[in-house]
Amino acid sequence: MKKKSLLSVFMNGILNENPTFRLLLGMCPTLAVSTAASQGLGMGLSTTFVLVFANLVISALRKIIPDRVRIPSYIVVIATFVTIIDLVIKAFLPALSSSLGIYIPLIVVNCIIFARAESFASKNDVLPSIVDGLGMGLGFTASLTLLSAVREIIGSGKLFGVQVMPAAYKPMAIVVSPAGGFIVLGIMILIVNAVVKSVAKHKSAKAKEGIA
Numbered sequence: 001m002k003k004k005s006l007l008s009v010f011m012n013g014i015l016n017e018n019p020t021f022r023l024l025l026g027m028c029p030t031l032a033v034s035t036a037a038s039q040g041l042g043m044g045l046s047t048t049f050v051l052v053f054a055n056l057v058i059s060a061l062r063k064i065i066p067d068r069v070r071i072p073s074y075i076v077v078i079a080t081f082v083t084i085i086d087l088v089i090k091a092f093l094p095a096l097s098s099s100l101g102i103y104i105p106l107i108v109v110n111c112i113i114f115a116r117a118e119s120f121a122s123k124n125d126v127l128p129s130i131v132d133g134l135g136m137g138l139g140f141t142a143s144l145t146l147l148s149a150v151r152e153i154i155g156s157g158k159l160f161g162v163q164v165m166p167a168a169y170k171p172m173a174i175v176v177s178p179a180g181g182f183i184v185l186g187i188m189i190l191i192v193n194a195v196v197k198s199v200a201k202h203k204s205a206k207a208k209e210g211i212a
Helices: 003-016 027-033 037-061 067-092 094-103 105-109 111-121 126-156 178-211
Strands: none
Touching: 003 126, 027 037, 027 094, 027 105, 027 126, 027 178, 037 067, 037 094, 037 105, 037 111, 037 126, 067 094, 067 105, 067 111, 094 105, 105 111, 111 126, 126 178
């Protein structure tokens, strides 16, 4: 792939096919851990690590993995990198490990990773697959951190555990509840989709003007 094509692959996961706001993948961890920005960032970066290295290995082995055992093979590869990142977080970031709990091991069954392994890494060369994993991972990290930050600020008046709202501010506890997670996520999906459609419409109008 050319540089422009690699950039297109990378940007695809950031906006056009953002896992959270556009494809609605990985909703379980998204709603469960997005009550604090630090948790959202930690979960997103952990998933990015697994995405990049799982895509790398699956792409490298795509021609020698028999089709009938490809899903079990993907699980083994993904589980290996999930175990690595889980042990690293437990060793160096015990507080984050404690707050994320079971959701780090559950990255093994995250739909985002399986989707990229099946639809991209198994059909493309190593470098584009790494770029795809990085784009999708950072897109997931950005959306999860943004969602978490909004919920943390409104729900507790803090950001990354630091008080950012005035002392007189009364936190809206519902925002950090499961119901609040659905509400905030729905609003953000609406905004992101409106922006994407507006940008696409603007590009289409410019293209027509260029032809004319």
